[in-house]
Amino acid sequence: MSTSAVAPAQPSLSALDDEDLLLMLTIRHFELTLLDLFARGELNGTTHTCLGQEYIPVALESVFTDSDFVFSNHRGHGHYLARHxxxxxxxxxxxxxxxxxxSGVGGSQHILRGRYLSTGVQGQSLPVAAGVALRLKRTEPGALACAYIGDGTWGEGSVYEALNMARLWELPLLVVVEHNGIAQTTPTTAQLSGSISGRAAAFGVDHVRSDSTDVVELRALLGPAVRRVRRDCRPLxxxxxxxxxGPHSKGDDTRPEDERAAAEADDWYRRYPPGHEEQFARLDERARAAVADVAREVRRLGPSRWDR
Known part of the structure; x- marks a missing residue:
């Protein structure tokens, strides 16, 4: 049977230790720097920032181990920075x-490092993550495979194939849905019938939902749930x-002004400082300066070389 738990959002955010907050702020300023570099014409191709969602990989990274595999997506800079x-x-x-x-061949969306892999192809990572989870179950008990997807990815058949296999084979597979309410430019309400919990339940897969942007609260909710994935080899x-x-990619934000304003009002970056003013100001400036230093250094480097 599928289970569902809901953690209500809180009006104020719990205090974080300096390391966690600095990581969230580093991701924020990294993404802002990318948008600035694009605006200056110093980057080519495209990029998809995770502005507003930085707290998710920071909260989850604490429940992962070095043995776990993390599969990311097109909006994956925060996932990578939290991991590495x-x-x-x-x-x-x-x-x-x-x-x-x-070596410069992966770009913004396609990164491979150790047990971390990102892809810009929606849904592609889930069957791969299921296969990796099967191997982990057989050779490294206690390890899991985590795949980050968005609400728009539920339009891909590979999601359902992977859930079916994961439940039939009892795999340690964790599927994290960053449900931001819009798939590129299409509102979720226009492309997703039913609910994500209902779709998970159809396969007998457990489901946990939270509206919170509080890292401490999320860890308290997800810690026991993830331990069950490891212990029972039961997908979640x-x-x-x-x-x-931010926009979907650079400047293409098609949402109505009231929706963008609501997103900004609930942004953790705005909600955290009250009650933590000194810590936030100190670490925000530290992260801003560190990312600026990285950008200056990288801009001076020569082109990368791919030696096959």
Whole structure:
């Protein structure tokens, strides 16, 4: 049977330790720097920022181990930075400069490093994650595979094929849905019938949902749930209602003004400072300066080389 738990959003956010807050702020300023570099004509291609959603990978990374696999998506910079704390290598990858994570051939969306992989192809990661979870179950008990997807990805058949296999084979698969209410430019209400919980239930897959943007609250909710995935080899869908503060990709934000204003009002970056003013100001400036230093350094580097 599918289970569902809802954690209500809180009016104020819990205090974080400096390391967690600094990581969230680093991701924020990294994404803002990318948009600035594009506006200046210093980046080519495209990029999809996670502005407003930075707290999700920070909350989840604490429940992962080095043995776990993380499969990300097109909006994955925050996932990578939470996993590897490597803004220099990621920016070099996106700019095609020396020191790039994947020698500059992966760009913004396609990163491979250790047990981390991102892809811009919607739904592609879930069957792969299911296969990896099967291997982990057989060879590394206690480890899991996590796949980050969005609400729009539920239009892909591969999602349902993977859930079916994961439940039949009892795989340690964690599916994290960053439900920001819009798939590129299409509102979820215009493309998703029923509910994500109902779709998980159809396969007998457990489901947990939260509207919270509070890292401490999310960890308290997700910690026991993820431990059950490891212990029982039982797949789990975690649905996190969130907001995309920035555009889909660079400047293409088609949402009505009231929707954008609502997203900004609930943005953790605005909601955290009250009650934590000194800590926020100190670490915000530290993250801003650190990312600026990384950008200056990477811009001076030569082009990356891919030696096959």
């Amino acid at each position: 704390r490597d803004p220099r290598g990621l920016l070099a990858e996106i700019m095609g400069r020396e020191g790039a994570v994947c 869908v975690v649905e996190l209602a969130t907001h995309r503060v």
